[in-house]
Amino acid sequence: MAIEFWQEEFETLGKKDLQKLQVDRLNKTIESACRSPFYGNLYSKKNIKPGAIKAISQIAELPFTTKQDLRENFPYGFLSLPKKDIIRLHSSSGTTGNPTVIFHNRHDLKSWANLMARSLFCAGIRDTDVFQNICGYGLFTGGLGFQYGIETLGALSIPAGAGNSLRQIKLMRDYGTTAAHAIPSYLGRLYEVFEAEGLDPKRDTQLKTLVIGAEPHTDAQRKRIEEMYGVRAFNSFGLSEMNGPGVAFECTHQNGLHIWEDSYVVEIIDPETLQPVPDGEYGELVMTTLDREAMPLIRYRTRDITRIIPGECECGRTHRRIDRITGRSDDMFIIKGCNVFPMQIEGVLMKIPEVGSDYMIHLETMNGADEMVVEVEVKSDWFQGDIKRLNSLSNTITRQIRDEVLAKPIVKLVEAGSIPKSEGKAIRVTDNRKNGLLN
Amino acid sequence: MAIEFWQEEFETLGKKDLQKLQVDRLNKTIESACRSPFYGNLYSKKNIKPGAIKAISQIAELPFTTKQDLRENFPYGFLSLPKKDIIRLHSSSGTTGNPTVIFHNRHDLKSWANLMARSLFCAGIRDTDVFQNICGYGLFTGGLGFQYGIETLGALSIPAGAGNSLRQIKLMRDYGTTAAHAIPSYLGRLYEVFEAEGLDPKRDTQLKTLVIGAEPHTDAQRKRIEEMYGVRAFNSFGLSEMNGPGVAFECTHQNGLHIWEDSYVVEIIDPETLQPVPDGEYGELVMTTLDREAMPLIRYRTRDITRIIPGECECGRTHRRIDRITGRSDDMFIIKGCNVFPMQIEGVLMKIPEVGSDYMIHLETMNGADEMVVEVEVKSDWFQGDIKRLNSLSNTITRQIRDEVLAKPIVKLVEAGSIPKSEGKAIRVTDNRKNGLLN
Structure with missing residues (x-):
């Protein structure tokens, strides 16, 4: 199979060029962040100025941002643009306390949809696929995140939503669904409904590809899902603070998740010492947005535990791979x-x-x-x-x-x-x- | 207040120019429809050819399309483009029998989002508004239909989804929601929750505008909603066969719903004789898509009962107004x-x-x-x-x-x-x- 990319010019950038792009975008991000009350205040106190970053390693000199910071500066403390320019928000649920909210302008939504399309493409999904998005829509980022990505890719999207297994099965069979996105635990339940109906997804659907994410799961679980459905299952990683899905995705080699380094700076730190850990060692994932205008986040502590997988991927993508999430730093x-x-x-x-x-x-x-x-x-x-x-x-x-x-x-x-x-x-x-x- | 339009060049077209545009687009639509199995077969039998329409009144010579036709030709009998070009479907619910499905290509989704933005603008909603979309997402067209429209307009969208009244109220208050879309019966229930919480939407929210639709309702119900919430409430009309919401919408004069005649040919017929009724008289709404590429529908019998409101609207929009839906022709x-x-x-x-x-x-x-x-x-x-x-x-x-x-x-x-x-x-x-x- 010929190597194919959604955006070859970004996905195969050499290390030096990628880091140069990161430095440029990080300085731009700092400039934009300084217009928000939170970073404007923090960076002025610490005398951090746009243009200060000459090498990407200097990012370690910037302070971390935490979920607590987001909560304390709710709702508009991180907004870098006038409210008028914002066209969507995604917010965590709950009816008490301050939720976590992320704002997007038109550029941000386009950039997110593009990363999502790139992710799906990298897992082998094409515009000829029929893609059923089995997850909640609304404020949960999995719904609209995948929806815009599938449409940007040009596959036929079925915005199925969550639940109602009989209907999910009917949709799959009516429209010849070839690819679907769902949380891993739901796929187990859905399989039971297939069985109860006397159906076998291997024989009675055209499914080839499943995208699983939003729930930590092991490789053994993935293999079980692949066997149950007769498909290849790809791991999707994202978190709402970094948009939602489309942050990191497995390619067809299924050996870790390419994390899109033209759009994020990725660090792995020891959650106790806050110092970087070497590639290959587990630690907390820290991320910086590089292509978000409404609400940039710099050195955001995700609490997710993973590691950088050393070495290069055969697929030709130069963006490094993270391992599946093994837990939250709070569990360590x-x-x-x-x-x-x-x-x-x-x-x-x-x-x-x-x-x-x-x-x-x-x-x-x-x-x-x-x-x-x-x-x-x-x-x-x-x-x-x-x-x-x-x-x-x-x-x-x-x-x-x-x-x-x-x-x-x-x-x-x-x-x-x-x-x-x-x-x-x-x-x-x-x-x-x-x-x-x-x- | 200055008269303002989303697309003045289309919304204020004189009758002659509008009809000329309709004739051009109808011939194009026939040409495209002939590539679908259903119309290709039907029109070839009846010797109907693209270019045959010289005056818009000649549309009455074309056969009707019914929901039964959609069901019998499920799923791809109405598709005018290769499946590869389709990027979304919306389908009616149900786990047995043939549902009604509508397919869209990229052009169709863009055109729908634009009509939806035009509709919201015409009801006085602007890019400075915070718009909470209180309705189910997924296959139901109200969710994604409004979502894309709000974003195209440039207002801040809150994709709230349906239900969970406490959370709806919290979202309204956290982000200063100024406009919202919901079905009329839900707004009654939501008001009871406001009351139970000791809150008054008039005092405790910034709501100015409500968009109500998807359920037939009377003007008296609208007035009650306006009083409860201290807002102006605008009637929204759509049906999934014609995309979903964004087909016809009230302007700020609240005297009927402008139906977008650059995108649809509108007829009102007597459901018994199938003959046109004069403006002002009630009958069944029959619609023809003029700007849909993937799945054009020609003379589709909506079963919705309404009338053309005679005369011109003070707002300056030349597209005729329909009255609120008074029922289904099946109920007559x-x-x-x-x-x-x-x-x-x-x-x-x-x-x-x-x-x-x-x-x-x-x-x-x-x-x-x-x-x-x-x-x-x-x-x-x-x-x-x-x-x-x-x-x-x-x-x-x-x-x-x-x-x-x-x-x-x-x-x-x-x-x-x-x-x-x-x-x-x-x-x-x-x-x-x-x-x-x-x-």
Whole structure:
């Protein structure tokens, strides 16, 4: 297959040219940000001036922006343009407290739609595809974000919205849907409805491509979805503060998400020391908008934990790749000097066929030393009293977790169903250490 | 106030120029329609050729298109372009049977967004407004239709979606919403939530303008909404077959809905004889798209009942005005030779202060003649045994209904609450005539 790009001139820029573009755009962004009350005030206090950035590494000299800053300066403290120029807002939900709001002018929406089209193209979607957008519209950015991107790409968009599985299936079959976007957990439910109707998506639809995002998920989950639907599933990453979807996307090589560096400066920092971590190491993603006029954000701490995947991608795109999100920096704990995110542990466990559906991580102080005890359910039909197999599985899990997070765990295998289920969001970590921080 | 237009060159076209434009566009539309399987086949049978239309009145020589035709030729029988050129579809809901689907290419979406912006501008909305779109997104055309229109106009759009009244109120107050779009019945419910929260939209919001549509409603309902919210409320008309919203809209004179005749040919026909009715008389609206490339529809029978309002509008727009929709041609009945729509009767009743909330129309054969018996609840606190007042009210209602529909009714006043409530959509007419058609 010939290598194809949506915007070859941007997507394949050499490192030097990309950094030059970033420096130019960052200075422009600082200039524009200074017109907002928040940055105008902050940068004048710190004597930061547009044009001060000569090399992109100097971005580390600028202060961070946090979600708390957004909340405290609600609603217009970050606005760099007169209200009259704004044509859309997206706001977090909730009926009490200050939401997070992002404003867009015409340029911003066009730029976002273009990045979204570039993302879809990079995952192999073309103007000949029929694309069903299975997600909420309105203030949630997934709806309008994908909608404008699909239309910009020129594929046939079906603005299906969320829910109503029978109708989703009918739409897929009526119009020959070839590609769809949904959150991974919904695709599991939708498959059950296919089954209940006596249908098999592999046989009874024309689906080739699924785009999954908005929910952290493991590669094992992706593979299950690919098998259920007989498709290739691509990981989509975005957050409303950076527009929404279209920030980073997997290409057809499915080896990480290209993050669009002509539109964002990407940093990975240690959330404790706030210092940059080397490529390949996990840390908190920090992002700066480079092509947003209404509401630029500079060094925004996303709280999402990922890493830069070292090396180049075979697809020819020079924009670096981030790994799938393994959690939020708020979830991170430190054990034996290692930063650990529960999703890393889950990722290891989900790949082991003997492992059941639940696990817990207990941080304990034992004989004066802190230990990570990982309690793991085994599948109900697997263990039949063979102690040797049990020890062998335990050793495998121990070794694989240590390889992943560097800290060696104490693995305890337990019967299926013996870990209590929490209501709502699963609680995966308890901290019983003498100086534990998580309680 | 200076007269202002979104597109003066189109909105104020003289009759002759407008008709010339219509003839040109109609011939182009026929040419394009002939590339679809449905029209290609039909017009070739009837030997209708592009360029055949010399005067717009000749449109009456073309066959009608019905919803049944759309259903029978589902999904691609009306498509005039290759599927690859289509970038969006809107489809009616339902999980069984053939839905109605409309396809759009890039030109169509741009043209629709422009008509929507023109409509909002004509109701006095400007790029300085903050516009909250309170309606479902996705396949329902109200969401994306208004969204693209607001953005094209340049107002600040809040894509609020439907429901969640507390959140709607919070959005209004957080961002100083000045204009909103909602269905009329929802605005009643929303007002109750304002009240329950101890809030008054007149005092506690910056609302100036409401756009109401998608549900037939009377002028009395509009006035109630205007009083509740302290705003001006404008009637919006559209149907998905003609894109969705943005087909016809009230200007600031609020005296009927300008229907955009550069983009649609408008006819009013008698739904029984299928012949045109004179301006001012009620009949079924028949529409032809003049600026749609992917899926032109020619002489589409909308089933909506309205009339052309004779005369010119002071606003300076030359596009004729239709009256608010009084019902669907399917609801129409004929009594004493007069075409009657239940909404006409409702319109009369709602203006009379003594009338309560329910009514029924019974068509009966009495002594060999067909009669229309209108049963009307009076308000519970009004009737106190005074037979004279009762007769006087009955006479008033009789006279006003006769003035409206030409047929004289037999009015029966009944106590509040005595008309049984139907579940779901109210049943307003029973036909007990010897040769009644409605049963």
